[in-house]
Amino acid sequence: MSYQPVKFYQTGTFTVGNRLLAPVERSVQQSERRSNSINSGHRACQGCGEALGARYAIDAAMAASNGQLIAANATGCLEVFSTPYPESSWQVPWIHSLFGNTPAVATGIAAAMKVKGRKEVRVVAQGGDGGTADIGFGCLSGMFERNDDVLYICYDNQGYMNTGVQRSSATPPAARTATTMPVGPEPGNVFGQGKNLPEIAMAHGIPYVATATVADLRDLEYKVKRAMNVHGARYLHIFVPCPLGWGSQSNDTIRLARLAKETGLFPVFEARHGEVTGVLKIRRKQAVEEYLKPQRRFAHLFGNDPHTEVIARIQAIADRNIRKYNLLDEEG
Amino acid sequence: MFQVRIHGRGGQGVVTAAEMLSVAAFAEGRYAQAFPSFGSERMGAPVVAFCRIDDKEIRLREPVMEPDAIIIQDPTLLHQIDVFAGLEQDGYILLNTNRSFDALGLSDYLSDRPPERLCTLPATEIGLKHIGRPIPNVSLLAGFAALSGLIRLESVIEAVTKKLSGKMMEGNIAAATEAYNLIKARMEEVKHA
Amino acid sequence: MLKQIEGSLAVAEAVALCRPEVICAYPISPQTHIVEGLGKMVKAGKLAPCEFINVESEFAAMSVAIGASAAGARAYTATASQGLLFMAEAVYNAAGLGLPIVMTIANRAIGAPINIWNDHSDALSQRDSGWIQLFAETNQEALDLHIQAFRLAEELSMPVMVCMDGFILTHAYERVDMPTQQQVDAYLPPFDPRQVLDPKEPVSIGAMVGPEAFMEVRYLEHARQLQALERIPQLAVQFKEIFGRASGGLTQTYCADDAETMIVAMGSVLGTIKDTIDEMRAEGHKIGVLGITSYRPFPLAQVREALIHAKRFVVLEKSLAVGMGGILATDVRMALSGAGLHGYTVVAGLGGRAITKKSLHQLFRHAVKDELEPITFLDLDWNVVNKQLERERQNRHSGPIAENILHDLGVVSAKFG
Numbered sequence: 001m002s003y004q005p006v007k008f009y010q011t012g013t014f015t016v017g018n019r020l021l022a023p024v025e026r027s028v029q030q031s032e033r034r035s036n037s038i039n040s041g042h043r044a045c046q047g048c049g050e051a052l053g054a055r056y057a058i059d060a061a062m063a064a065s066n067g068q069l070i071a072a073n074a075t076g077c078l079e080v081f082s083t084p085y086p087e088s089s090w091q092v093p094w095i096h097s098l099f100g101n102t103p104a105v106a107t108g109i110a111a112a113m114k115v116k117g118r119k120e121v122r123v124v125a126q127g128g129d130g131g132t133a134d135i136g137f138g139c140l141s142g143m144f145e146r147n148d149d150v151l152y153i154c155y156d157n158q159g160y161m162n163t164g165v166q167r168s169s170a171t172p173p174a175a176r177t178a179t180t181m182p183v184g185p186e187p188g189n190v191f192g193q194g195k196n197l198p199e200i201a202m203a204h205g206i207p208y209v210a211t212a213t214v215a216d217l218r219d220l221e222y223k224v225k226r227a228m229n230v231h232g233a234r235y236l237h238i239f240v241p242c243p244l245g246w247g248s249q250s251n252d253t254i255r256l257a258r259l260a261k262e263t264g265l266f267p268v269f270e271a272r273h274g275e276v277t278g279v280l281k282i283r284r285k286q287a288v289e290e291y292l293k294p295q296r297r298f299a300h301l302f303g304n305d306p307h308t309e310v311i312a313r314i315q316a317i318a319d320r321n322i323r324k325y326n327l328l329d330e331e332g
Numbered sequence: 333m334f335q336v337r338i339h340g341r342g343g344q345g346v347v348t349a350a351e352m353l354s355v356a357a358f359a360e361g362r363y364a365q366a367f368p369s370f371g372s373e374r375m376g377a378p379v380v381a382f383c384r385i386d387d388k389e390i391r392l393r394e395p396v397m398e399p400d401a402i403i404i405q406d407p408t409l410l411h412q413i414d415v416f417a418g419l420e421q422d423g424y425i426l427l428n429t430n431r432s433f434d435a436l437g438l439s440d441y442l443s444d445r446p447p448e449r450l451c452t453l454p455a456t457e458i459g460l461k462h463i464g465r466p467i468p469n470v471s472l473l474a475g476f477a478a479l480s481g482l483i484r485l486e487s488v489i490e491a492v493t494k495k496l497s498g499k500m501m502e503g504n505i506a507a508a509t510e511a512y513n514l515i516k517a518r519m520e521e522v523k524h525a
Numbered sequence: 526m527l528k529q530i531e532g533s534l535a536v537a538e539a540v541a542l543c544r545p546e547v548i549c550a551y552p553i554s555p556q557t558h559i560v561e562g563l564g565k566m567v568k569a570g571k572l573a574p575c576e577f578i579n580v581e582s583e584f585a586a587m588s589v590a591i592g593a594s595a596a597g598a599r600a601y602t603a604t605a606s607q608g609l610l611f612m613a614e615a616v617y618n619a620a621g622l623g624l625p626i627v628m629t630i631a632n633r634a635i636g637a638p639i640n641i642w643n644d645h646s647d648a649l650s651q652r653d654s655g656w657i658q659l660f661a662e663t664n665q666e667a668l669d670l671h672i673q674a675f676r677l678a679e680e681l682s683m684p685v686m687v688c689m690d691g692f693i694l695t696h697a698y699e700r701v702d703m704p705t706q707q708q709v710d711a712y713l714p715p716f717d718p719r720q721v722l723d724p725k726e727p728v729s730i731g732a733m734v735g736p737e738a739f740m741e742v743r744y745l746e747h748a749r750q751l752q753a754l755e756r757i758p759q760l761a762v763q764f765k766e767i768f769g770r771a772s773g774g775l776t777q778t779y780c781a782d783d784a785e786t787m788i789v790a791m792g793s794v795l796g797t798i799k800d801t802i803d804e805m806r807a808e809g810h811k812i813g814v815l816g817i818t819s820y821r822p823f824p825l826a827q828v829r830e831a832l833i834h835a836k837r838f839v840v841l842e843k844s845l846a847v848g849m850g851g852i853l854a855t856d857v858r859m860a861l862s863g864a865g866l867h868g869y870t871v872v873a874g875l876g877g878r879a880i881t882k883k884s885l886h887q888l889f890r891h892a893v894k895d896e897l898e899p900i901t902f903l904d905l906d907w908n909v910v911n912k913q914l915e916r917e918r919q920n921r922h923s924g925p926i927a928e929n930i931l932h933d934l935g936v937v938s939a940k941f942g
Contacts, residue, residue, distance in 0.1 A: 083732035096731035101588030108592025111576035142581030358529035366698040391796030
């Protein structure tokens with residue numbers, strides 16, 4: 001990876017204040033010149049990972065495009081909590097059309113800008129995991145395949161939270177949702193299903209694919225900036241915990257996002273033209289229990305009669321990711 | 333109004349023939365309406381196309397069920413469909429074959445029709461000779477011009493010029509001219525017979 | 526300039542003259558030739574600046590058009606049948622957002638059973654979507670309506686469908702008078718959007734609207750359609766001034782002045798009806814025609830005015846409201862509420878069944894004597910229907926309907942009507 005990860009062991013945590021960094025390395029968000037693209041006053045839940053991720057991502061995209069940005073948004077939490085008319089939080093030109101067509105709408109905007117000769121205007125499209133991996137998948141694949149000049153951002157909270165926490169194809173195995181209840185012989189979501197959107201994006205051979213979490217906002221901003229530096233179809237998959245849907249504490253959002261990465265369950269990497277070019281290494285490897293336990297959607301795995309075999313299967317998924325993406329630092 | 337029905341197979345330029353006939357009529361300042369009997373595009377399948385020609389605007393949108401002329405681009409269709417269905421008693425028949433009506437066993441069937449309105453033309457051979465491909469459509473159009481006198485050879489050639497270019501255009505013009513002259517001569521024979 | 530040209534290509538050339546900026550294409554018969562024609566022009570650089578986007582579905586086609594239109598570009602697409610249904614969600618969305626997209630519908634039946642031939646089921650399924658729907662009788666009118674459609678759509682900031690009969694018009698070669706670029710430019714000013722996505726002045730388009738304002742937003746859509754009722758005839762007048770021919774408008778009549786029997790229809794079948802009427806007039810029958818050009822907005826007043834002096838009306842439509850009867854007929858009856866005319870519904874031409882002059886003669890002769898049933902299915906093969914009904918009575922496991930019926934009919938390749 002081309003940038004040097006900044007390690008600040010002195011804090012004892014993985015966070016670092018901007019004041020410890022050289023101005024050039026500071027985040028977009030610390031600047032009072034940030035665009036506040038999603039204004040305060042929206043209606044997201046406390047501790048909403050998606051609100052945090054979107055704010056950082058869109059502000060970073062605004063910074064990278066000198067404020068020349070148009071955003072398209074799929075139906076979903078982000079759209080609903082940010083817009084009840086006329087209290088839009090959006091300080092960028094923004095359109096919501098439907099649940100499943102956002103990549104295509106973005107294609108249309110990009111085409112219009114091209115025709116109008118407004119090369120400086122950039123286009124982002126955004127949606128949740130349901131809007132991206134399920135109902136909007138056809139349009140997403142079409143946009144990728146045509147290599148349209150759009151940055152698509154998926155805020156992945158692993159389910160249909162807006163409609164009341166139902167399973168999506170990004171819901172992890174064993175997780176409780178309203179449509180995968182923890183009852184019967186195989187409680188929660190089944191194993192062996194679901195799709196890996198970042199890898200599917202890579203299979204299209206598009207110029208840039210990356211994953212990020214809201215636990216490492218500097219990395220998130222960096223990836224948005226990298227994505228904005230190239231033209232063509234780009235995909236950014238951001239892991240955003242959902243306190244409501246996961247049954248987690250609002251103040252655990254960042255911790256859970258970090259644990260997802262540190263367990264290996266959510267590999268953080270970037271890829272160019274279908275090839276992985278860099279990964280964020282696991283700093284301090286954690287067992288998956290640490291990630292699962294704070295979430296009520298996995299509560300049925302624990303308690304008096306813990307489902308150790310199920311936890312072991314989840315651990316195996318994490319271990320496979322670690323091997324596949326080489327997530328453990330040799331020296332660390 | 334004069335109505336033409338063209339029978340052939342997918343790949344023989346049946347629809348193009350109807351189209352060029354309409355363009356030829358248009359070139360003579362007349363109203364024309366050409367349309368295919370619509371279906372999925374498949375090579376070798378029976379295809380029908382229609383052309384109406386009139387001196388006033390054509391409003392009618394039904395298929396041509398009682399044609400004044402029938403052009404058959406592929407003689408094998410004779411065994412498959414009733415290509416003569418609805419043909420007016422004094423209607424024209426132009427059949428692409430290198431054999432005679434007699435040899436095809438059609439003489440009895442056609443015996444009560446006026447002989448000056450019936451003709452065969454080796455249009456596939458003419459196509460092969462001039463354009464190197466067994467496409468009979470332009471030759472048959474020119475033949476039809478000669479048989480019916482409804483349109484001029486120049487108009488058929490103009491339609492060819494609009495639709496095609498280069499060698500295909502030149503070859504088809506040569507094919508049209510040969511077919512026209514062939515049938516013109518044949519019709520003279522019939523007249524004097 | 527007069528041209529002998531395929532309907533689809535005539536429309537493609539007319540759309541090109543309207544200087545579209547974004548064209549989205551997904552293939553479905555019988556609409557394909559239109560976007561193929563446009564794609565060739567864009568590829569050859571004859572239509573610049575314009576983006577031609579080969580999308581992955583009709584849903585994407587309409588969605589790309591939505592994005593392009595919201596960003597201030599003149600957007601166009603074309604579809605038919607299943608394609609229109611597949612994009613239905615986006616069709617409603619485009620209207621709800623007030624985006625002036627123009628779309629050609631090459632009218633085709635809806636399956637199952639799958640059928641590529643003409644009827645009006647596709648367009649009429651979207652009659653309540655908020656789109657203006659104009660129906661062309663000829664290729665000349667189809668061409669002209671597209672030019673009017675862009676003007677109307679952009680003036681009122683609402684989308685317009687131009688409906689032309691699939692195959693019957695799209696694949697027919699006939700004479701059209703192709704306007705010049707100067708004429709079209711004089712009629713159609715550059716697109717000046719009412720709302721636009723632009724970093725210079727950020728707006729939110731498509732925000733959620735709750736019960737406190739939804740009805741008002743929806744009413745405004747209706748109000749714009751009512752405005753269109755006024756603008757459509759005015760735009761037709763202006764069109765005639767520049768292009769020198771009458772085209773468009775809400776309705777048209779033929780031999781209607783003293784008609785006791787009025788036939789109401791939409792699209793290309795009007796031509797066959799007019800030919801039939803001429804022959805019946807020659808025999809002394811007082812019969813006339815009302816053609817509906819603007820199906821949405823539906824010109825209730827004009828329809829009433831055109832029919833009110835007759836004794837009876839026959840609505841001949843290429844659509845069926847299954848379980849109810851006519852679709853167009855219902856609207857026409859609404860226009861004639863309380864008028865006390867005899868009204869007849871005729872469902873005809875479904876799935877490309879040819880509507881022949883011969884059948885129309887028979888039908889209209891029954892109509893003038895008030896011998897028609899309230900609803901008639903023109904040229905329906907009752908033998909086939911009854912045989913299948915009997916089969917279903919006899920056998921619980923009677924199997925697929927279409928297969929049974931085709932089996933009863935035998936080889937159909939001998940038919941070309």
